[in-house]
Amino acid sequence: TTPLLQVNELSKRFDTGYRRFKRTYNQALHPVSFVLNKGETLAVVGEAGSGKSTLARILVGAEDRTTGDILFEGEALELRNLKQRCKLIRMIFQDPNTSLNPRLTIGELLDEPLKFNTSLDVKERKAQVIDRLRKVGLLPEHAEFYPHMISEGMKQRVAVARALMLNPKIIIADEALTALDLSVRSQILNLLLKLQKEMGLSYIFVSHNLNIIKHFSDKIMVLHKGEMVEKATTEDLFNSPQHEYTQRLIQEQDLLNHKRG
Numbered sequence: 001t002t003p004l005l006q007v008n009e010l011s012k013r014f015d016t017g018y019r020r021f022k023r024t025y026n027q028a029l030h031p032v033s034f035v036l037n038k039g040e041t042l043a044v045v046g047e048a049g050s051g052k053s054t055l056a057r058i059l060v061g062a063e064d065r066t067t068g069d070i071l072f073e074g075e076a077l078e079l080r081n082l083k084q085r086c087k088l089i090r091m092i093f094q095d096p097n098t099s100l101n102p103r104l105t106i107g108e109l110l111d112e113p114l115k116f117n118t119s120l121d122v123k124e125r126k127a128q129v130i131d132r133l134r135k136v137g138l139l140p141e142h143a144e145f146y147p148h149m150i151s152e153g154m155k156q157r158v159a160v161a162r163a164l165m166l167n168p169k170i171i172i173a174d175e176a177l178t179a180l181d182l183s184v185r186s187q188i189l190n191l192l193l194k195l196q197k198e199m200g201l202s203y204i205f206v207s208h209n210l211n212i213i214k215h216f217s218d219k220i221m222v223l224h225k226g227e228m229v230e231k232a233t234t235e236d237l238f239n240s241p242q243h244e245y246t247q248r249l250i251q252e253q254d255l256l257n258h259k260r261g
């Protein structure tokens, strides 16, 4: 069967200007390939500067790629076509305080993406907004609130609801759990897992923290200095990490766990 998302030899090189009369580049991402199936969760793990955000930003069309193909259900995806892409892939960011415009009400924030679905009238749009509020555990009344009036956890719920407005197939969460307090983190995680079951969503979790993602990822891709050093099912990666770098990551994480415990 055709995978939902197929990424072939995707790479990114930033042009960093001239030095000593020579062009200089920064290879942020060496060619990576992977597939994501319906309902699956892939984690992209690596330290700061490993290329995780560059990969995520290319997938949501915020950055051009240097090489590679991105196929959605077997067809080349035109990422620059915002309307087409927003119906397939949406992103949730680390900090809802910067990702949600503070001057818009929650209702307006959720209504905004619906401009891409021109077949809906005002009444239907309202109904969609209320439906997504309910889906993420908020109330219709919250539509009238501004982001500053609600808690951090509720703000992240709004960010999730906003990502769901156009019924995307894939959600990319860029460190979306990392900054949250532990109790809020597990609430948001449970919400995402519930939505995955209900809506058949596929997730790509981008994180520097193996601990956070290991309990719910089907497979893990490890990036190191822009290179994919290992790709395996979560079980295999933890039971028998093949690459030296992955082994080190797991050891460091274990040490941290012992310190905390």
Ligand code: ADP
Binding pocket: 014, 015, 016, 026, 027, 028, 046, 047, 048, 049, 050, 051, 052, 053, 054, 055
């Ligand atoms: P991560 O998300 O894993 O922290 P990034 O994808 O942000 O890593 O960065 C990967 C590499 O790409 C880094 O070396 C970073 O400095 C570089 N980079 C990111 N954005 C740009 C840019 N706009 N111009 C030049 N280099 C960039």
